[in-house]
Amino acid sequence: MSYDVIVLGAGVSGLVTASLLAERGQRVLLLEKHAYLGGRAREYRYQGHQLGLGSHLVEDPGDSLTRVCALTGLDLVHSERSDSMPFWTNGRGWAPIQEQYAGSAKQGLKRCIQALNETSYEELENWNHASLREWMAQYTSDEGVYTVWEAISVLEQITLRPWEHSASENLYTRKLHYSTRRTAGYSFWPMDGWDALWHNMVSAFEAHGGELRLSAPVRRVDVRDGAVRGVTLRDGEEIEAPQVVVSAPVWDLLRLFDDDVLPWDLAARIRMLAANRNRACWIGYWIAAKEPVIAMTEREMASFLSTPRCGLPGFTLNFTGYDGGVSPAGEYLTCVGASFDATTHYGDRAWLDRKFAELWEDIEEMLPAARGALWTKPHVVTSYGVITKPGLVGPVRPDAMVRGVEGLWLTGDTTRARGIGIDKAARSGITAAEAVLGQRLEAFAGTLRY
Ligand SMILES: Cc1cc2nc3c(=O)[nH]c(=O)nc-3n(C[C@H](O)[C@H](O)[C@H](O)COP(=O)(O)OP(=O)(O)OC[C@H]3O[C@@H](n4cnc5c(N)ncnc54)[C@H](O)[C@@H]3O)c2cc1C
Numbered sequence: 001m002s003y004d005v006i007v008l009g010a011g012v013s014g015l016v017t018a019s020l021l022a023e024r025g026q027r028v029l030l031l032e033k034h035a036y037l038g039g040r041a042r043e044y045r046y047q048g049h050q051l052g053l054g055s056h057l058v059e060d061p062g063d064s065l066t067r068v069c070a071l072t073g074l075d076l077v078h079s080e081r082s083d084s085m086p087f088w089t090n091g092r093g094w095a096p097i098q099e100q101y102a103g104s105a106k107q108g109l110k111r112c113i114q115a116l117n118e119t120s121y122e123e124l125e126n127w128n129h130a131s132l133r134e135w136m137a138q139y140t141s142d143e144g145v146y147t148v149w150e151a152i153s154v155l156e157q158i159t160l161r162p163w164e165h166s167a168s169e170n171l172y173t174r175k176l177h178y179s180t181r182r183t184a185g186y187s188f189w190p191m192d193g194w195d196a197l198w199h200n201m202v203s204a205f206e207a208h209g210g211e212l213r214l215s216a217p218v219r220r221v222d223v224r225d226g227a228v229r230g231v232t233l234r235d236g237e238e239i240e241a242p243q244v245v246v247s248a249p250v251w252d253l254l255r256l257f258d259d260d261v262l263p264w265d266l267a268a269r270i271r272m273l274a275a276n277r278n279r280a281c282w283i284g285y286w287i288a289a290k291e292p293v294i295a296m297t298e299r300e301m302a303s304f305l306s307t308p309r310c311g312l313p314g315f316t317l318n319f320t321g322y323d324g325g326v327s328p329a330g331e332y333l334t335c336v337g338a339s340f341d342a343t344t345h346y347g348d349r350a351w352l353d354r355k356f357a358e359l360w361e362d363i364e365e366m367l368p369a370a371r372g373a374l375w376t377k378p379h380v381v382t383s384y385g386v387i388t389k390p391g392l393v394g395p396v397r398p399d400a401m402v403r404g405v406e407g408l409w410l411t412g413d414t415t416r417a418r419g420i421g422i423d424k425a426a427r428s429g430i431t432a433a434e435a436v437l438g439q440r441l442e443a444f445a446g447t448l449r450y
Contacts, residue, residue: 003029003211005436006231006239008218008256009247011039012422013411015201016065016429017245019072021436022210029239030210031231033217037198039247040383041422047375048328049288049319054384055194056317056335057187058422059156059173061180063447065426069197071443072204076197078188079322086295087151088304088366094295097151097303100144108140109148115139116175121448124175127167128394135167149174151303152185154313156420157388158280158339169388172418176448185301189322221246221408223261228407243407245432247425250274250386250398250414263404269396273386273414277343280387282314283355284337285363286377288327293334293369294318307338308365310358314338316367331374336363337381352380385421386414400428400435400450409435416450 007018010032018030036042041055060066069076087097101109115138127135132153133146140146146162153165156173177186190197202212217234221244230240246256251274254267262270272278287293295302298321305313320332327333338359345351356378363370370376386392397416402408409432413421417428427449434440 003027003241005243005245006031006241007245009039010037010212011247012041012425013429014247015198016068016426017411017432018210019068019201019205020430020433022205022208023072024437028210030212031216031218032214035215037202038194041194043194046377047288049333050193050326051286052194055422057189059185059187059420060423060426061177061186063180064423064430067443068426074200074204077191079191080299081186081188082299082301084297084300086300086302090306090308097148100147105142105144108142108145111139112136112145113178116171117178121172124168124171125394129390130167131163131390132165132167132170133162135171151305154305154339155301155303155315158282158384159387159389160313160339160341164389166388166390166393169393173420189319191323218256221256223405226404226406228405243436245409245411245436247412249412261405262402266398266402270398273392273397276346278386278392279342279346279382280384281342281346282337282339282381283352283359284335284379284381285360287334287336287370288374289332289369289372290330290374291369292318292321292332293367295367307359307362309362310338310355312338312340400432418448
């Protein structure tokens with residue numbers, strides 16, 4: 001069997017690229033090293049609950065993963081969207097985030113929204129080095145207004161401090177959601193869950209003639225005389241193809257190539273982005289309980305900039321409020337996460353143990369229903385993505401096209417793309433498919449991607 005394209009990795013970006021290419025009549029082989037689909041956005045059953053491990057919610061306002069599904073004959077059904085944004089303030093507890101910008105401060109927020117509407121995506125590229133607060137300071141000096149968009153940055157980007165919330169990255173997403181959904185943030189859970197979605201995408205891919213091999217780890221992408229020749233699997237099998245799309249994240253990328261295959265500047269940027277200190281990290285608890293573990297409403301997007309004891313910023317999310325099918329009858333599933341700084345604490349087990357203990361005490365104070373938890377599952381997250389601090393976004397990230405190696409393309413959320421997590425991976429998957437085809441796809445005309 002000969003192939004036009006090999007796509008490496010059946011996470012979101014690889015699935016999107018492979019689906020679009022197969023739909024356009026390319027002979028595509030999709031290789032995944034694991035026995036499961038979804039990559040980091042894997043879904044997993046635990047004590048009867050559906051845990052979207054790296055796929056809590058998706059922030060696709062309708063023009064990326066949803067449209068890819070529609071194009072390939074699938075209906076990605078959105079859950080109802082969140083209905084409130086409680087915000088925690090030490091001393092005053094939970095309150096609607098709107099209280100942060102009450103009175104005259106509201107005008108400052110309006111000025112920011114209007115300025116964003118009038119700023120093009122191209123102009124936002126000039127803000128890759130700067131913080132969100134620097135951009136907002138042009139239109140308001142109100143701390144409460146800063147807090148609102150910075151709290152959203154904590155929820156979406158897992159960035160911690162004011163100077164670490166990237167201007168361009170956050171503003172791209174705010175602009176996208178204001179212009180398509182008239183709201184600061186739009187997110188949903190896919191009804192039926194993530195695993196069903198990934199399997200449905202594979203069925204559609206196969207119906208278009210695509211071939212998937214699970215448990216097929218690629219050892220090396222084969223490049224000779226400046227052009228891709230195919231891949232070699234870990235068991236030594238060689239598979240030929242003139243084009244290879246690699247969706248492995250930057251921390252898995254370099255080991256797939258012999259030395260000096262990639263241009264030195266690209267390799268240097270990948271090495272820098274892949275450093276542990278540049279990972280977006282958090283500690284968290286999955287919590288199952290007999291009543292919803294919530295701040296205010298069952299479909300809230302709740303956030304905090306600092307908890308009483310561990311002092312970290314983070315979020316809480318009640319999945320059962322978005323889709324009752326996620327949990328067994330009469331049970332509720334919540335995840336609470338608190339971001340930490342990888343530059344100082346990556347791999348610091350003693351510090352993490354201390355923070356886990358403090359965070360649980362914080363949760364019991366902030367979300368009292370957690371005290372009666374049926375079970376809890378603590379977890380450390382270090383693979384959310386490359387952190388979107390100023391200077392680590394935009395052109396510093398690898399493009400879809402690898403200059404100097406014919407037929408080699410990169411995709412995934414750690415490459416140059418915009419959006420949040422899954423949405424970012426999907427948008428970069430569309431870009432990669434278009435790069436392979438050498439043309440823009442009409443179905444995505446006018447949508448946000450590189
Ligand atoms: C705990 C956690 C929570 C998250 N929560 C959210 C959220 O709520 N919302 C959101 O939008 N995003 C979230 N994310 C981020 C989101 O999961 C990722 O942005 C997205 O899944 C990345 O997709 P990708 O295709 O770019 O990469 P990946 O999912 O990493 O896909 C790469 C694939 O390549 C495969 N691969 C790698 N090397 C090889 C090889 N040598 N051979 C064959 N296959 C290979 C991998 O196994 C993987 O399947 C979360 C992530 C984590 C970890």
